[in-house]
Amino acid sequence: MPASPTSPAPISLLDLPAQHAPIQAELEAALRHVLDEAAFIQGPAVQLFAQELSEYLGGPHVITCANGTDALQLALMSLALPPGAEVIVPAFTYVATLEAAAVLGLRPVPADVLPDTFGLDPAAVAAALTPRTGAIVAVHLFGQCADLEALRRLADEHGVALIEDNAQAIGATFTTAQGHTWPAGTVGEVGTTSFFPSKNLGGFGDGGALFTRDATRAERLRQLANHGQRRKYHHEHVGLNSRLDTLQAALLRVKLRYLDHWTAARQRAAAHYDAALAGRPGLLPPARDPRSTHVFHQYTVQVADEPGRRDDLQRHLAAHGVPSAVYYPLPVHQQPAYEYLGYMPGQFPVAERLCRTVLSLPIHPTLSLEQAAYVGKVLESWNQ
Numbered sequence: 207m208p209a210s211p212t213s214p215a216p217i218s219l220l221d222l223p224a225q226h227a228p229i230q231a232e233l234e235a236a237l238r239h240v241l242d243e244a245a246f247i248q249g250p251a252v253q254l255f256a257q258e259l260s261e262y263l264g265g266p267h268v269i270t271c272a273n274g275t276d277a278l279q280l281a282l283m284s285l286a287l288p289p290g291a292e293v294i295v296p297a298f299t300y301v302a303t304l305e306a307a308a309v310l311g312l313r314p315v316p317a318d319v320l321p322d323t324f325g326l327d328p329a330a331v332a333a334a335l336t337p338r339t340g341a342i343v344a345v346h347l348f349g350q351c352a353d354l355e356a357l358r359r360l361a362d363e364h365g366v367a368l369i370e371d372n373a374q375a376i377g378a379t380f381t382t383a384q385g386h387t388w389p390a391g392t393v394g395e396v397g398t399t400s401f402f403p404s405k406n407l408g409g410f411g412d413g414g415a416l417f418t419r420d421a422t423r424a425e426r427l428r429q430l431a432n433h434g435q436r437r438k439y440h441h442e443h444v445g446l447n448s449r450l451d452t453l454q455a456a457l458l459r460v461k462l463r464y465l466d467h468w469t470a471a472r473q474r475a476a477a478h479y480d481a482a483l484a485g486r487p488g489l490l491p492p493a494r495d496p497r498s499t500h501v502f503h504q505y506t507v508q509v510a511d512e513p514g515r516r517d518d519l520q521r522h523l524a525a526h527g528v529p530s531a532v533y534y535p536l537p538v539h540q541q542p543a544y545e546y547l548g549y550m551p552g553q554f555p556v557a558e559r560l561c562r563t564v565l566s567l568p569i570h571p572t573l574s575l576e577q578a579a580y581v582g583k584v585l586e587s588w589n590q
């Protein structure tokens with residue numbers, strides 16, 4: 207075992223104050239402007255942010271809303287599926303992906319994920335499709351695109367909608383066999399994202415957005431997010447009150463300008479981790495799909511599927527001042543809230559195994575290369 211590595215500056219899983227420090231003056235000016243203007247609901251910054259985000263994503267319609275979970279709910283509402291229609295979701299994801307379907311009286315149908323990239327497995331989706339399927343929700347988990355080409359094809363062949371839950375992969379792209387480059391979130395009938403503070407484009411509270419290339423659907427989503435009204439006090443749909451605050455939009459406009467810069471920093475840290483893990487048995491770095499870029503919302507390794515193995519690594523890291531986290535400890539079909547769906551342990555073996563073996567390492571835009579190198583050394587010093 208190599209000598210115990212010595213720690214640089216303390217390492218955290220997320221360091222928003224350090225990320226915001228260099229742009230503090232811009233953030234304060236934006237904040238001040240909103241306070242002075244006092245248009246707190248649907249003020250000018252909301253429309254400007256939507257325009258700028260649209261340009262960033264190559265031109266889809268952008269509809270802002272209150273959070274990423276509402277975005278998923280609104281996306282499903284825009285499909286007007288019959289009660290009880292089935293919505294295929296990954297068995298390994300954050301709960302919001304299926305919660306949105308469940309609250310609408312739709313039936314979440316988990317499908318297993320791929321063991322290396324964590325994305326929805328197209329073969330599992332094909333097996334889960336029934337005449338009652340209304341939508342497939344793909345999640346670009348941890349910052350890398352699911353197999354968008356295969357999932358888009360499946361959705362088209364079966365006449366069901368594709369929704370992209372892009373809460374974790376804003377700025378990622380997927381390149382098709384024909385060489386077309388698709389921005390994540392713009393390939394489905396609707397794409398959704400979240401501006402939860404810890405996301406790659408995080409606000410200062412809750413926020414979310416929807417993307418669509420269809421002008422009619424964009425108009426419908428805009429109405430659904432605002433009490434189903436086109437004109438004030440004239441309600442054409444049963445909608446939600448789900449709006450992005452002007453304050454959040456103004457601050458997100460500032461942060462959007464730095465998103466690519468921050469993504470590059472995440473990718474540099476990831477390259478350090480990759481190098482440290484190369485050829486290290488028993489510790490698997492996150493696989494890259496060569497068709498997708500990876501924006502590293504998380505850098506997630508897999509340990510061997512043996513009792514106590516992951517706890518041991520997590521303890522070793524903690525003992526050397528390196529925090530880590532398990533996203534996610536339980537697959538969706540084993541969450542108590544979703545027991546009513548009637549699935550049994552063993553039905554989604556890949557998701558179940560990942561829940562036992564994944565560990566996410568610190569990765570954020572202000573993680574220095576020194577710190578990343580240190581984490582790499584701590585990983586190398588883990589005595590399995």
Ligand SMILES: *Cc1c(COP(=O)(O)O)cnc(C)c1O
Pocket residue numbers: 273274275276299300302303345371373374399400401402412413414
């Ligand atoms: C964060 C997240 C959401 C929900 O976003 P909120 O803004 O917290 O409601 C949905 N799906 C995934 C995959 C997420 O990571």
